[in-house]
Amino acid sequence: MEVVIVPDAAAGGELVANALARLVGHKPEALLGVATGSTPLPVYQALGAKVRAGEVDTSRVRIAQLDEYVGLPAEHPESYRSVLAREVLKPLGIGMDAFMGPDGTAEDVQAACEAYDAALAAAGGVDLQLLGIGTDGHIGFNEPCSSLASRTRIKTLTEQTRVDNARFFDGDIAQVPHHVITQGIGTILEARHLVLLATGEGKADAVAATVEGPVAAVCPASALQLHPHATVVVDEAAASKLKLADYFRHTFAHKPAWQGI
């Protein structure tokens, strides 16, 4: 696992956007796995700027969704499908025909989950999966003690996650669904490159457990330690509880520039 410590969220956004641009440069039809939440927004902004400047051609890029609320109509402004259409697809100039995600309104949720896993595999698999992290170490919506081998399935949110996400629902927790569909941890681990981005002091404990703790289902993000190509990009605040911070800084500073992340 590589840990890159950046000065701030904007620098993290630029670093990850550069990695995405480089990927799309050598694989124009790349399948990019994207995450919602506030943390990846600087990535989408930085990549959007490159698209507008003509530095990146997204005409063949495909986008895959990580997780979704169950029961919110697709057109609800806070369904993750709507959020991604607004925050990722539109700024990157990508049409909904290049988008794939689970159906959060399906009557048979389990069948919709299995269909999504099959669709990801049929599409050739995710090339780069961008991840945020919850304060409890969740990735996607894989709450603590999710099986590290899990596939896409329905999950029940913890109250903490519902409280954290109420800000997107006018601060009204009653509007936050209890159930979600999330790519499983086993599904996420199948992506060719995992990039987890974390910013702010509130993520420092979760980042330390992810990077320096044991691989344990109680911290779902620690599963990244099992992946052959996982990159954790953190700002100084999110890195503040890493014991090996100086080592990570030294290693990245001396890495050959051509290698990227």
Ligand SMILES: N[C@@H]1[C@@H](O)[C@H](O)[C@@H](COP(=O)(O)O)O[C@@H]1O
């Ligand atoms: N399902 C999403 C996660 O994918 C995201 O990583 C997390 C953190 O969000 P933020 O980046 O806003 O802190 O929020 C939600 O729970």
